Amino acid sequence: LSIATVIVVLSLPSSYKSQGTILIESQEIPNDLVRTTVTSYADQRIEVIRQRLMTTTRVMEMVKKYDLYRDERQKTAATSVIVELFKSNVSVDLVQANVTDPVSGRAKRASIAFTVSFMDKSPGKAQQVANDLVTQFLNENVKTRTDRAAETKDFLKEEGDKFQSKVRELEKQIAEFKDRYSGSLPELLQYNLSMIERLNDEIGANQNEILLLKDQITTLSLQLSITPVNLPMGVTSPAEATTSQSQLEQLRLQYSSLLSKYEPTHPDVVRLKRQISALEKELGVDSGDTGSIQNELEAANTELRTLSEKYADNHPDIKALKSKISSLESRLAAASDDTSSSSSIAKSSNMNPAYVQLKSKIASTENEIQRLRARQEDARTKVADFEKRVSETYQVQRAYDELTRDHENTVAKYRELRSKQLQAELAQNLESENKGESFTLIEPPVVPSKAEKPNRPKLIVLGLGASVGAGLGLAILIEMLFGGVRGYAQVTQIVGKSPIVVIPIISTTAEVVGRKKLRNKLIILAIVVGILSVVAIHFYVMNLEVLWYRVMRKLSLL
Incomplete structure (x- = not known):
């Protein structure tokens, strides 16, 4: 089993992982001066961008561009299988840290960066695809923010134009109303009475x-x-x-x-x-x-x-x-x-x-x-x-007040929309000049020098351990199923009568020497296996100091 495990582990295909790190930088200009139109959290935007990049159309474009999964594409014409395989090899992980909220002053977890990685059998293709994904993340973020700012500005401009038309219509109605009741307007009441x-x-x-x-x-x-x-x-x-x-x-x-x-x-x-x-x-x-x-x-x-x-x-x-x-x-x-x-x-x-x-x-x-x-x-x-005129004033006043109130409210809303439109234009300039919150590539993907998968030393150690465990388990199972007659009690139980005399095994001098040699060899083998296991754990699984620290920490919590 051990030999088979080694052969299988060494024959597994290697997968290489190329990874890029993108830093999430906050807005350069304070929010009190220019407020951005993008209000969602960074991790939400990252997930939205990921979903946009992982669409079937865009995935298949990258698969064809870098000639990925050639064998799989020849075996099946279904694109869903290729897309799922590509998605399984793409990884987007957030890097979080404890930060202090400037508003509440409380500590909280916030995303400060994220990594984009791709895994493939070819290290070169892994680096190319990862680099393409990083570039698309950066471009898509800029496009999303600028589009959001432009859409906000256009929406506010459209709404402002609508309210401007309403203001003009109300001003026209007020002018016609004043012409129709020129002598009965509320502001002329004191004049009429005088x-x-x-x-x-x-x-x-x-x-x-x-x-x-x-x-x-x-x-x-x-x-x-x-x-x-x-x-x-x-x-x-x-x-x-x-x-x-x-x-x-x-x-x-x-x-x-x-x-x-x-x-x-x-x-x-x-x-x-x-x-x-x-x-x-x-x-x-x-x-x-x-x-x-x-x-x-x-x-x-x-x-x-x-x-x-x-x-x-x-x-x-x-x-x-x-x-x-x-x-x-x-x-x-x-x-x-x-x-x-x-x-x-x-x-x-x-x-x-x-x-x-x-x-x-x-x-x-x-x-x-x-x-x-x-x-x-x-x-x-x-x-x-x-x-x-005075008698008509009290009848005209209600309709006139309604018109003036609608006009004042509409003008106030129009001014508010124009003010927001100006803010949206500033926000659009902020995004177009990359002065807002941005993604900055701080570690580009490189060609990996070692395989990410499989971890052969780890698998060999696990395989050897599994082989030993399997052997012991098999021996115990055989003993349980096909065990022989051993001992005075089993003979008595089988025959139904007690033996007259029990003669023990009488070992010769050669047999005693052979058993001692075998015991010494097993002890030496156990020591060697133990040392090799410790070395393998230290170099391929976890540093012994870290392992010791974790074990002691667990024991202290008991």
């Missing part, structure tokens, strides 16, 4: 001014009613009017005032009428002059219009004015019968400048009232428009 207040103040001021102007018209109408249309006979200018003329005007003013309060038959009215008639005869003024009656009638109508705006039709002042107007209309109708005489008097008389002036003042005052009323209508229209 305009309503100002216009109401303007309406109140105009109303007060209109009332003052109406009072002026009333006063002017009373003055007009006692002012003759023409100057008296022989008077060419107002300066020539006598005190009697002024007294006549005062009496007429009092008369008009009394008529607004009492009936024409009232004693005071009758008395004042007689005084006026006497003074008119003295001055040569005709009391039935249609001009003066017309003046009184116009003044009374003006006063009636003024009072009608304040009081109802059944008010005493309204009734008195209506009675006065009826009386004046009767007098005017009676005075109109003598047309020829009135016409000749009117033609021969000069127009009274005071009358013309009062008439002009009344007309201008009425025009001012009309202007103020037009302004009031315009102000009321504006107030209604501003009130409508």
Whole structure:
């Protein structure tokens, strides 16, 4: 068995292993300044790259490129067998060490490097394939990181463009919304309220001014009613009017005032009428002059219009004015019968400048009232428009707030994406210039000088030990199955009776000498085998000092 073991071990084909070591270097620029887009752990990326390199297509490309497994490829057309054989000869092992986490300050295990190896019967091919695998690992890592950075940048740019379109669309909607509700926007609420207040103040001021102007018209109408249309006979200018003329005007003013309060038959009215008639005869003024009656009638109508705006039709002042107007209309109708005489008097008389002036003042005052009323209508229209805007503001505010809120959120998200896009561009530049985490080849694969498999000394030692064990086991098995009769007890058991006498083996002198020589040879052989075993263990299995240290450590733990 020992000879067979040696022959088998020496006839086994040799396999050579070529290995390269790649260092995992951290990012050169601090993460606080430029943050990389690759966030996975190094061992995860290494495994991902390994899976990409171990695809059927890429494995078969390397097999054909380096003409691997020629016999196996000739025996079978199935690529899966070749691929599995290639994968079994490829080894990727991580090199880990205890490091301190800079964030938490705790110690942990981290991968600082990894090895890529390939095993083949040819040492040259083993080195070539291992070198190719190392190169592909390095290139694939760079490609993966740059592609990841580019994809991240492109994704952020695409998303940023989408949000930019959303921002423009929302800005367009807000502009259209402002055009549609230009006067009802929430930011114009205070302006609209202030305009309503100002216009109401303007309406109140105009109303007060209109009332003052109406009072002026009333006063002017009373003055007009006692002012003759023409100057008296022989008077060419107002300066020539006598005190009697002024007294006549005062009496007429009092008369008009009394008529607004009492009936024409009232004693005071009758008395004042007689005084006026006497003074008119003295001055040569005709009391039935249609001009003066017309003046009184116009003044009374003006006063009636003024009072009608304040009081109802059944008010005493309204009734008195209506009675006065009826009386004046009767007098005017009676005075109109003598047309020829009135016409000749009117033609021969000069127009009274005071009358013309009062008439002009009344007309201008009425025009001012009309202007103020037009302004009031315009102000009321504006107030209604501003009130409508205010009422719409509370309805518009909700929709406007939703639009502005969506716009603000979209703008914030757009700015965030643009900021991230800038960071992604920096990360892409970081990866393209190899400033990020990188794989660096620190020990390239070399042509192996000795075989990795099989370990012939180790196998020979194990084979010899197995041979000895097999021999002993076989002897024990034969003894157990086909053992002879030995000893007094076995004879008694077989025969059923005890032997009369037991004669021991009587050895001759030559036999004793031969057994001693055999024992000495076995002892010497055992010593030699023990020494050879220790030497083999020391050189081919484990250093004796290390073995002794491990044994003592195990014993100390017991």
